Amino acid sequence: MTALPATPAPAPSGAGARTKIFTGPRILAGDGTEPEALAVRSGWIVAAGTRHDLRSAFPKAEEVALDGALVVPGFNDAHCHPSQAALARVRVDLNTLPNAGAVLSALRRQARRTPPGQWVVGQPLDERRVGVLDRDMLDQVSDSHPVLVVHYSLHRAVANSAGLAALGYRSPADAPPGGQLGVRADGRLDGHLVERAWLDPWLPGTGASSIAPYGTPSAQQAALKDVIAELHACGITSFCDALVTPAEQELYARTLAAGELTARVGMLLWHSYADPERLPGDGPDPLRLRTVGVKMMLDGALSGGTCLCRSPYPSATGTGNGLQILGDDEFTATVRAIDAAGGRVAVHANGDQAVQTVLDVIESLPRSGTRHRIEHCSLIDDSLAGRIARARLITVPFGPFVTLHGEKLLDYYGDRVDHICAHRTLRDAGIVVAGSSDYPLAPPDPLLAIRSLVTRTTAAGTTVGAGQRIGPQDAVDVYTRGSAAASDDESVKGTLAVGRLADLAVLDTDLTAAEPDALSEIRVRSTWVGGECVYTSRR
Numbered sequence: 001m002t003a004l005p006a007t008p009a010p011a012p013s014g015a016g017a018r019t020k021i022f023t024g025p026r027i028l029a030g031d032g033t034e035p036e037a038l039a040v041r042s043g044w045i046v047a048a049g050t051r052h053d054l055r056s057a058f059p060k061a062e063e064v065a066l067d068g069a070l071v072v073p074g075f076n077d078a079h080c081h082p083s084q085a086a087l088a089r090v091r092v093d094l095n096t097l098p099n100a101g102a103v104l105s106a107l108r109r110q111a112r113r114t115p116p117g118q119w120v121v122g123q124p125l126d127e128r129r130v131g132v133l134d135r136d137m138l139d140q141v142s143d144s145h146p147v148l149v150v151h152y153s154l155h156r157a158v159a160n161s162a163g164l165a166a167l168g169y170r171s172p173a174d175a176p177p178g179g180q181l182g183v184r185a186d187g188r189l190d191g192h193l194v195e196r197a198w199l200d201p202w203l204p205g206t207g208a209s210s211i212a213p214y215g216t217p218s219a220q221q222a223a224l225k226d227v228i229a230e231l232h233a234c235g236i237t238s239f240c241d242a243l244v245t246p247a248e249q250e251l252y253a254r255t256l257a258a259g260e261l262t263a264r265v266g267m268l269l270w271h272s273y274a275d276p277e278r279l280p281g282d283g284p285d286p287l288r289l290r291t292v293g294v295k296m297m298l299d300g301a302l303s304g305g306t307c308l309c310r311s312p313y314p315s316a317t318g319t320g321n322g323l324q325i326l327g328d329d330e331f332t333a334t335v336r337a338i339d340a341a342g343g344r345v346a347v348h349a350n351g352d353q354a355v356q357t358v359l360d361v362i363e364s365l366p367r368s369g370t371r372h373r374i375e376h377c378s379l380i381d382d383s384l385a386g387r388i389a390r391a392r393l394i395t396v397p398f399g400p401f402v403t404l405h406g407e408k409l410l411d412y413y414g415d416r417v418d419h420i421c422a423h424r425t426l427r428d429a430g431i432v433v434a435g436s437s438d439y440p441l442a443p444p445d446p447l448l449a450i451r452s453l454v455t456r457t458t459a460a461g462t463t464v465g466a467g468q469r470i471g472p473q474d475a476v477d478v479y480t481r482g483s484a485a486a487s488d489d490e491s492v493k494g495t496l497a498v499g500r501l502a503d504l505a506v507l508d509t510d511l512t513a514a515e516p517d518a519l520s521e522i523r524v525r526s527t528w529v530g531g532e533c534v535y536t537s538r539r
């Protein structure tokens with residue numbers, strides 16, 4: 001997890017290194033400059049200035065006239081789950097199924113192809129579309145296969161009777177710490193598994209085998225390519241995959257070795273696979289693929305109403321304050337061990353109580369240069385923001401959640417929404433704020449997130465915490481420079497300055513002049529990674 005060199009390796013200038021000059025629409029370089037043209041060689045920006053000057057300096061260069069209205073640095077989604085999205089497609093893919101009947105039929109087909117006793121897994125479950133599933137319904141799929149349907153939030157799942165038996169769950173008391181088992185009025189388990197009740201067998205750690213089926217390597221790789229192509233179509237050139245195990249690390253490494261990893265990928269390794277004595281080092285091409293930290297999950301979900309808050313709210317768990325997933329002792333010991341080994345922790349903490357716990361532990365560490373991350377960091381106040389700034393923590397709050405879930409946030413958290421997804425408070429405190437969709441929990445489109453950050457209104461027009469609004473260029477800054485800093489990449493990414501990678505997105509509208517509500521309608525014309533086109537809206 002070593003940091004990248006502060007200055008990039010010089011681009012080769014000899015034979016074979018061809019220079020391109022990018023011209024066309026307005027270029028917002030992200031560092032306050034607006035060069036008319038960019039010269040690119042071997043993937044790096046080697047000069048910026050007027051078209052005339054660059055043409056004189058590089059007379060043999062190929063000119064690329066970009067089609068569109070605005071060029072911005074390529075978007076960087078600092079917390080999303082592309083490998084989980086890809087692997088969901090090699091399991092029973094529930095994405096487009098219209099109702100519970102279709103879900104059960106698809107699972108039954110998979111059960112017929114699966115040896116008895118092996119897991120049949122479908123995802124993502126979206127109850128808004130297919131309704132609520134339970135153990136009895138999944139028992140109609142098979143009584144000789146354990147069956148699991150995983151909610152799109154990755155915070156809960158539903159199992160059939162064979163699944164509950166395979167996991168050793170007979171009564172509510174069998175739930176592990178940090179997990180819950182759903183129970184019917186008559187005391188019988190209803191099949192619902194919350195947080196660690198399904199997550200521990202799904203991500204069991206080094207040496208144990210997961211209940212998750214992984215499909216064939218070629219099916220995995222094809223699905224990952226499709227997912228990355230969809231991200232490129234949103235202008236995304238870099239992302240940090242916020243949950244990998246060795247299986248997903250291997251999938252990315254294979255894709256890189258095949259020359260098919262068109263995005264730049266950072267990875268957060270799930271803590272139960274991270275050995276402090278042997279933290280992953282940089283691979284063969286760290287500008288394409290590297291591990292940037294160790295992921296832990298301290299509390300529940302923001303839009304699911306399970307995050308850990310200081311004061312009570314109508315939480316979905318019925319516990320009053322939400323759910324703590326990792327116990328204090330295990331959390332503290334893991335943070336200390338990773339920090340002592342020179343690694344970065346990236347802690348999922350949504351509620352203000354969870355954020356406070358992260359700060360308590362990090363403030364107690366011996367001083368080191370490592371800048372740890374708080375993933376989501378959803379509910380804060382000025383005092384927590386001050387502590388985050390002093391500890392030089394990086395925050396990775398949700399981008400599009402106010403537009404997507406604003407009404408639900410109001411229902412759960414009331415007036416506290418003024419301090420949820422607090423981009424303005426965090427930026428004003430001088431804290432690094434990265435952009436994040438949490439895809440596939442939300443659409444990956446950064447322009448939807450930018451609309452949310454700028455308007456703080458829902459799709460239905462409800463305003464949620466207007467005091468947290470930021471301007472459109474600041475929102476772009478979150479999704480470019482902020483995200484680059486969240487993986488120590490600010491020396492090579494995040495702006496279109498000389499010496500940075502030529503990663504850029506071309507938009508069909510100048511977002512600085514767009515109506516705020518219409519920001520999410522802006523489309524990407526083309527996306528470029530290292531000066532190579534990875535997406536164009538033209539066929």
Ligand SMILES: [Zn+2]
Nearest residue numbers: 079080242438
């Ligand atoms: Zn996540």
